[in-house]
Amino acid sequence: MKVEIRLFADLRELAGQKSVQEELPGGATVEDAIKKLAGRVGREFQGKVLDEAGHVRKIFSVLVNEQMIANLDGPLTKLKDGDVIAIFPPVAGG
Numbered sequence: 360m361k362v363e364i365r366l367f368a369d370l371r372e373l374a375g376q377k378s379v380q381e382e383l384p385g386g387a388t389v390e391d392a393i394k395k396l397a398g399r400v401g402r403e404f405q406g407k408v409l410d411e412a413g414h415v416r417k418i419f420s421v422l423v424n425e426q427m428i429a430n431l432d433g434p435l436t437k438l439k440d441g442d443v444i445a446i447f448p449p450v451a452g453g
Contacts, residue, residue, distance in 0.1 A: 360382070360383055360384075360385060360387070360438065360439065360440035360441075361380055361381070361382055361383075361440060361441070362380070362381055362383060362387075362392055362438050362440075362441070362442045362443070362444060363378055363379070363380055363381075363442075363443045363444070364378065364379050364380075364381060364392060364393070364396055364443075364444045364445075364446065365377065365378045365443060365444065365445045365446070366378065366379070366446055367445070367446065367447045367448065368447070368448050368450070369407075369448060370404070370407070370408070370446055370448055373400065373401075373403055373404040373407065374396075374400045374404055375400075379396060381395055381396055383395065383438065386437060387437070387438050388432075388434060388435050388436060388437055388438065389415070389421060389423060389428055389433075389434050389435070389436045389438065389444060390414065390415055390434035390435065391438075392438060392444055393408060393409070393415050393421075393434075393444070393446070394409065394413065397409055407448075408446070414434065415434045418448075418449045419446055419447065419448060419449070420446075420447040420449075421434070421444065421445070421446050421447075422444070422445040422447075423436055423438070423442055423443070423444055424442055424443055425443075425445075
């Protein structure tokens with residue numbers, strides 16, 4: 360199956376693009392997709408997005424088809440062909 364991963368803020372800069380397509384096996388999860396992207400993009404991106412255990416850091420807002428994964432099955436949310444994942448880094452301001 361094919362999914363699209365949209366990146367925002369400094370994640371775009373690290374990846375060198377704002378959106379990527381990933382080919383994944385059936386039954387893949389959000390975390391599987393992000394790990395595959397991180398492995399392809401490089402160590403700096405990987406270190407920013409994944410923790411020491413290789414899991415998606417909880418500080419990121421991740422959506423699948425405009426729904427927060429926190430309201431679904433978290434990083435273990437199963438994907439379907441054509442799904443769109445959006446990853447937003449934490450934002451500071453005031």
